[in-house]
Amino acid sequence: MRRILACFLLLVVPLGLVSACKRSPAKKLVVGSKFFTEQVVLAELLAQHVEARTGVPVERKTNLGGTLLIHKAMLAGDLDLYVEYTGTALTAVLGESPQSDSKTTYQRVKDQYARRFGLEVVEPLGFENTFAMVVRSDDAARLHLKNMSDLAPISPRWHAAVGYEFLERPDGFHGWSQAYGLKFAETPRVMDLGLLYRALTQHQADIVAGNSTDGLIEALHLVPLDDDRHYFPPYDAVPVVRRAALEHVPQLRAALAELAGKISAEDMRRLNAAVDADQRDVKTVVREFRQTKGL
Numbered sequence: 686m687r688r689i690l691a692c693f694l695l696l697v698v699p700l701g702l703v704s705a706c707k708r709s710p711a712k713k714l715v716v717g718s719k720f721f722t723e724q725v726v727l728a729e730l731l732a733q734h735v736e737a738r739t740g741v742p743v744e745r746k747t748n749l750g751g752t753l754l755i756h757k758a759m760l761a762g763d764l765d766l767y768v769e770y771t772g773t774a775l776t777a778v779l780g781e782s783p784q785s786d787s788k789t790t791y792q793r794v795k796d797q798y799a800r801r802f803g804l805e806v807v808e809p810l811g812f813e814n815t816f817a818m819v820v821r822s823d824d825a826a827r828l829h830l831k832n833m834s835d836l837a838p839i840s841p842r843w844h845a846a847v848g849y850e851f852l853e854r855p856d857g858f859h860g861w862s863q864a865y866g867l868k869f870a871e872t873p874r875v876m877d878l879g880l881l882y883r884a885l886t887q888h889q890a891d892i893v894a895g896n897s898t899d900g901l902i903e904a905l906h907l908v909p910l911d912d913d914r915h916y917f918p919p920y921d922a923v924p925v926v927r928r929a930a931l932e933h934v935p936q937l938r939a940a941l942a943e944l945a946g947k948i949s950a951e952d953m954r955r956l957n958a959a960v961d962a963d964q965r966d967v968k969t970v971v972r973e974f975r976q977t978k979g980l
Contacts, residue, residue, distance in 0.1 A: 808945035900958025
């Protein structure tokens with residue numbers, strides 16, 4: 686009898702009322718990050734700010750891996766937004782030659798991401814995170830190391846350590862060592878980015894490929910060498926967002942626009958140091974930063 690009654694109700698209830706009872710899909714956004722501290726911090730910054738401005742819950746998927754893995758997740762719709770670096774997007778994703786001009790690089794990445802992938806590159810956050818070739822301070826003082834070109838006479842005796850992505854990408858180790866005429870004692874040791882500075886301080890390597898905004902560089906009294914031949918392209922930090930997400934959450938575009946130009950390189954170094962050196966909670970560090978910036 687219950688089945689008969691249910692069928693009868695379905696027949697007599699107006700179709701409009703039935704459709705009105707259906708639940709519309711809940712809005713949610715997913716933010717991702719690569720596998721290093723700065724990316725986790727920036728993902729949390731996007732998440733907190735978007736939640737505050739749009740009221741839409743944001744799921745965090747952090748420490749996912751390298752550039753190409755994150756890019757594939759975006760194309761598959763598994764992620765809605767993350768922070769990329771323009772020079773990385775140009776060389777590692779688009780497969781194009783490095784360009785020295787920041788605005789040209791940004792515009793090229795923005796145009797090609799929209800045309801080829803349906804992804805929107807919004808305004809830069811305000812800082813650049815370039816590769817930093819880092820040495821111990823005592824070696825820098827003893828050997829008078831200031832520029833990357835100063836490495837040429839000593840590189841045959843030195844050992845390098847790098848992340849996997851830096852070893853493989855077109856703007857990475859091989860191009861850099863050729864540009865500066867460097868021949869190291871052996872093939873660079875490849876390790877997780879979080880272990881590079883420990884390897885340097887423990888004399889397991891003489892030079893490592895870090896990032897210019899890493900908080901541990903100053904905390905551990907290390908020295909980044911100047912790229913005096915301007916090998917590395919610009920690496921401005923830019924949020925990348927799926928076009929579908931912008932349509933799904935109309936307030937998202939304005940929320941991201943509020944972050945444009947809000948983070949300096951020094952800001953980013955302090956944020957990274959608070960997490961890596963001071964071992965503070967990422968969410969708390971980001972919340973405090975947003976308050977100081979009036980966000």
